[in-house]
Amino acid sequence: MRTAASDLELVRPDSLEEALCALAADPALRPIAGATDLFVEANAGALRGRRFLDLWPLRELARIEANGDMLSIGALATFARIARAELVRARLPLLAEAARQIGGLQIQNRATLGGNIANASPAADSLPVLMVAEAAVVLQSARGERRLPIASFISGYRQTALADGEIIAAIEIPLLPEGAQRFRKVGARAAQAISKVVMAALVGPVPRVAVGSVAPVPLRLRRTEAVLAAGGSLAEARQALQEEISPIDDLRSTAAYRLRVAQNLLESFFAGG
Numbered sequence: 001m002r003t004a005a006s007d008l009e010l011v012r013p014d015s016l017e018e019a020l021c022a023l024a025a026d027p028a029l030r031p032i033a034g035a036t037d038l039f040v041e042a043n044a045g046a047l048r049g050r051r052f053l054d055l056w057p058l059r060e061l062a063r064i065e066a067n068g069d070m071l072s073i074g075a076l077a078t079f080a081r082i083a084r085a086e087l088v089r090a091r092l093p094l095l096a097e098a099a100r101q102i103g104g105l106q107i108q109n110r111a112t113l114g115g116n117i118a119n120a121s122p123a124a125d126s127l128p129v130l131m132v133a134e135a136a137v138v139l140q141s142a143r144g145e146r147r148l149p150i151a152s153f154i155s156g157y158r159q160t161a162l163a164d165g166e167i168i169a170a171i172e173i174p175l176l177p178e179g180a181q182r183f184r185k186v187g188a189r190a191a192q193a194i195s196k197v198v199m200a201a202l203v204g205p206v207p208r209v210a211v212g213s214v215a216p217v218p219l220r221l222r223r224t225e226a227v228l229a230a231g232g233s234l235a236e237a238r239q240a241l242q243e244e245i246s247p248i249d250d251l252r253s254t255a256a257y258r259l260r261v262a263q264n265l266l267e268s269f270f271a272g273g
C-alpha cells in the first residue's frame with residue numbers, strides 16, 4: 001500500500017482486501033473512484049474529507065460478467081465500458097443507452113456506476129434504470145458482504161445506506177421480464193447536461209417506470225404502473241404520475257416544465273404499448 005502525505009492524503013491499496021482493512025482501521029477514509037464528482041466538490045471549495053482511499057487500481061471491482069441469469073457489474077466499471085459491453089447491450093440495453101448519455105466522452109471514461117450510485121443525486125441517470133431493473137447493490141466491508149435493493153440503498157436526498165467501513169463492490173441485475181426497454185433523458189443539450197427529467201421504463205405485460213429529477217430521490221412510480229397494468233388510459237396514467245412526483249423550480253428548470261415533460265415521456269413510451 002502506498003500513501004502520499006500532503007495537505008490531502010491518498011491511500012492506494014493494492015487489493016480489495018487491503019482496501020477493506022484500511023477502511024476498517026479508519027472509517028473516515030473517503031473512497032474515490034473516477035473522481036468526477038469529487039473534483040466538482042473540490043472546485044466548489046466544498047470537498048468533504050482530507051483522507052481518501054483510491055479504488056481506481058482495483059480492477060477486480062471493474063468486472064462485467066453474467067452469473068447465470070444475474071448480470072453483475074463491478075462498481076468501478078466506467079460508463080464508457082458499460083456502453084460498449086456486449087453483455088449489457090444484450091441484457092439491459094437501457095443501461096447501455098443511459099451510459100452513452102452521461103456527461104460527454106471524457107466523463108464517461110472516468111465516471112463509474114458505483115460513483116453515480118454513491119453520489120445519490122436525484123438527477124443521476126443510472127438510478128431510474130437500476131430501479132426499473134430491480135437491481136441490488138452489493139456492499140462489502142471487512143465484516144463481510146450484504147445486498148440491498150437499489151431503492152432502499154438510496155435513503156434520502158443525496159443520502160445512502162452505506163455503513164462505516166463499507167464500499168459498493170458491484171451491482172447485480174436479474175433478467176428483466178418481457179417488454180421493450182425505454183430510456184430518455186431531457187437536458188439543456190445533448191451532452192454534458194444534468195437531467196431536467198430522466199425516465200426509464202419497461203413497456204410490457206408488467207409495466208415498470210422510474211423517474212429522476214422530479215423529487216428528492218429518484219422514484220419508482222408504483223401507482224402509475226398499477227394504472228397501466230390494469231389497462232387504464234394514458235390520461236389516467238398521466239394523472240397518477242402527477243400525484244406521485246414532487247418536482248421543484250431550480251436553476252435548471254421549473255416544476256411545471258418537469259411535470260409536463262415527465263407526463264409526455266410516459267405517454268410516448270406507453271402509447272400503443
Ligand SMILES: Cc1cc2nc3c(=O)[nH]c(=O)nc-3n(C[C@H](O)[C@H](O)[C@H](O)COP(=O)(O)OP(=O)(O)OC[C@H]3O[C@@H](n4cnc5c(N)ncnc54)[C@H](O)[C@@H]3O)c2cc1C
Nearest residue numbers: 033034035036037038103111112114115116118124125168
Ligand atoms: C462535466 C460533468 C458531467 C456530468 N454528467 C453527468 C450526467 O450526464 N449524468 C449523471 O448521472 N452524472 C453526471 N455527472 C456526475 C458524475 O460524473 C457521476 O455521478 C459519476 O458516475 C460519478 O462516478 P465517479 O467514479 O467519478 O465518482 P467519484 O467522484 O470518485 O465519487 C463520487 C462519490 O461516490 C463515492 N464513491 C465512489 N465510488 C464508491 C464506491 N465504490 N463505494 C462507495 N463510495 C463510492 C465517493 O466517496 C464520492 O462520495 C457529471 C459530472 C461532471 C463533472
